[in-house]
Ligand SMILES: Nc1nc2c(c(=O)[nH]1)N[C@H]1C(S)=C(S)[C@@H](COP(=O)(O)OP(=O)(O)OC[C@H]3O[C@@H](n4cnc5c(=O)[nH]c(N)nc54)[C@H](O)[C@@H]3O)O[C@H]1N2
């Protein structure tokens with residue numbers, strides 16, 4: 001029987017917590033009593049979510065008001081901000097939206113707004129934004145996720161869905177019971193499983209990993225970082241050259257084929273395209289045999305070791321795993337395809353403990369064997385604008401309106417975006433080549449950002465609307481990968497004059513004439529009751545009344561983990577339960593993809609040298625491969641100023657880990673400030689020496705807030721250590737146009753002079769309202785849209 005717990009819980013992407021509030025302040029954050037392995041990130045909520053980095057009132061950039069040219073201090077990201085009233089801010093935003101849609105059409109509004117925002121499902125920023133924009137007449141949006149856009153593009157052609165990557169993983173219990181060997185590309189990084197979108201009641205992954213260790217399952221960690229597998233797994237470390245894993249997988253396949261160790265029945269009856277794939281492996285297509293010696297030269301892994309690895313894969317029950325990160329590099333689609341192909345040759349897909357899985361420890365949840373529940377979510381309506389761009393092509397789109405590009409087998413044209421509207425994401429965290437993004441952000445006529453904090457994205461906006469944090473509003477927390485619904489009861493009043501995204505859009509919708517359609521007559525609490533009611537109608541188990549649920553703080557779905565074996569049904573009955581591919585089988589060769597005519601992915605997994613990797617020509621100038629993975633100390637850029645992340649900084653800068661050999665060759669000692677650079681940009685960081693990092697590799701996690709030393713000058717170095725000033729902004733292939741943050745070379749040098757001050761967490765400089773700006777605000781407002789707007793009464 002569930003015990004009663006204190007009513008005030010909050011759900012975060014890193015788990016459920018109970019904030020203890022005394023005199024209007026959070027004095028402590030307690031873990032949820034049902035969570036067997038709470039995340040240490042809870043400690044960062046106080047400073048990271050509620051601290052001094054917050055935006056306190058609506059702010060408008062001076063240069064936008066004065067229409068300064070976008071150079072020098074007029075550049076977005078470099079300017080001063082003036083405080084305005086809510087009425088002024090909302091009028092300005094409503095008028096801009098109306099002006100742009102009237103003059104340029106709704107496609108000129110970009111509401112892609114990618115990002116994780118916060119865990120509550122009603123105050124889910126992108127859902128609120130999209131609901132609002134759809135009622136406005138639509139907007140250009142984004143497709144795919146930074147997390148796994150390449151997999152989303154390729155897997156449907158290979159297995160008919162994204163099962164085994166996004167969802168539907170074989171469960172850990174079955175693996176722990178049956179698997180002899182786990183081959184893990186990118187390891188099983190325990191730090192990542194602290195996190196899950198929407199939040200969740202229980203962290204399961206640590207327990208699973210402990211049981212993998214206890215059963216003594218052989219784990220092979222193919223990664224540039226030894227600690228991508230927790231120590232307890234006692235994994236064999238294969239310190240591969242980053243970006244070369246595809247060659248390794250092809251050589252494993254090659255060995256299985258030439259040694260006759262592959263499963264002939266599986267490839268003949270559950271797959272199509274084996275002959276084409278084999279021809280490629282043995283060199284019949286391009287004259288290059290993808291054998292172990294060939295792969296040895298690319299990967300830095302001994303040819304004998306590759307052959308031995310292939311034999312052991314075929315010699316027992318084997319599970320091939322891959323971190324999502326491996327498709328966040330150039331040719332990411334081929335890496336996914338090759339991993340599936342390897343599992344097909346082993347022939348154990350659909351058998352307990354065998355097959356493949358992508359992203360097992362990427363987030364909390366994959367493989368926990370729980371049934372998926374349709375939790376409540378805000379209805380978004382339909383977008384009348386059919387235009388969308390691949391999520392990671394945002395800078396291209398802004399820089400090249402009308403430009404032609406190919407994506408997913410079709411030709412497309414970038415829309416002419418005049419207004420960028422971002423709510424719930426931080427592109428100056430997540431996008432690659434931030435110097436280029438900063439240029440792209442100079443292009444639109446207007447940029448509107450809703451955020452809690454003065455992020456670099458907020459600093460690059462014209463109008464910044466301050467949002468109340470998850471602790472300052474009521475919400476429902478839930479994740480499709482978990483069994484809990486959390487009553488997120490407001491713990492604090494909204495900070496200063498911040499408001500929820502919902503309140504902001506309600507006001508804007510009112511001004512634009514569709515207030516009732518947006519709210520449907522409901523306020524926050526009424527929406528929560530309504531969404532809860534819809535959830536109750538959709539499930540087949542008893543649920544408490546809303547009041548009872550709210551009083552208690554949570555409910556959990558009565559469910560026991562069930563055995564799930566990915567594609568179990570298809571494997572046992574390929575004719576009766578076919579996959580959603582043209583052939584109904586796993587496609588090792590796809591006519592459809594071949595028909596797109598992309599030489600970089602010609603209908604099957606295909607090796608091509610990445611633009612940047614240690615064995616390429618670029619390594620002469622930039623001889624270190626940068627791994628910019630997910631941070632252990634925060635969620636992306638969120639909680640950067642929190643205690644956990646702040647404590648790890650070195651002289652206020654993000655730590656960069658180097659192999660001791662590489663460090664000593666450069667005269668770098670622990671604690672030194674270093675400059676990390678390549679042709680795209682540079683950043684400062686604080687040196688940490690660690691032999692868990694492969695030679696030739698440096699590790700600088702994402703998420704340190706972008707902090708250009710001189711924001712008025714293009715390409716100014718980042719004082720704080722954001723790796724995305726260095727990463728390459730290029731699509732994986734034309735199939736997925738996915739981000740390739742992991743394919744990046746750099747050089748690192750000791751910085752002996754006084755390094756620049758870090759100002760990442762400070763607000764931008766304020767502008768005095770004065771007569772000139774007051775006039776400018778009035779002029780903006782008087783210009784008027786195509787038709788009069790109702791003037792506002794609220795402030
Ligand atoms: N180099 C490199 N870059 C990467 C990656 C990598 O591996 N390497 N990984 C990529 C991946 S997988 C991802 S998912 C992205 C993540 O990129 P993002 O999801 O953009 O990163 P977050 O820091 O989570 O940004 C969320 C923002 O929303 C704000 N926010 C929180 N709650 C609310 C709210 O209620 N309303 C509003 N309006 N705002 C809110 C937060 O303050 C924060 O600024 O990064 C990508 N970038």
Ligand SMILES: Nc1nc2c(c(=O)[nH]1)N[C@H]1C(S)=C(S)[C@@H](COP(=O)(O)OP(=O)(O)OC[C@H]3O[C@@H](n4cnc5c(=O)[nH]c(N)nc54)[C@H](O)[C@@H]3O)O[C@H]1N2
Nearest residue numbers: 147186192195222223242243323324325362629630635636
């Ligand atoms: N603590 C924390 N957890 C998170 C997040 C966070 O911000 N903080 N973000 C969440 C999100 S949005 C996502 S999408 C997931 C992402 O989950 P993952 O994609 O698994 O995350 P990463 O940490 O970027 O990458 C895992 C490991 O892959 C390895 N790797 C990188 N390139 C290569 C390569 O070329 N070859 C090999 N063999 N290995 C390579 C890196 O060493 C890295 O540590 O994480 C989620 N979990």
Ligand SMILES: [Mo]
Nearest residue numbers: 145146147148
């Ligand atoms: Mo992600």
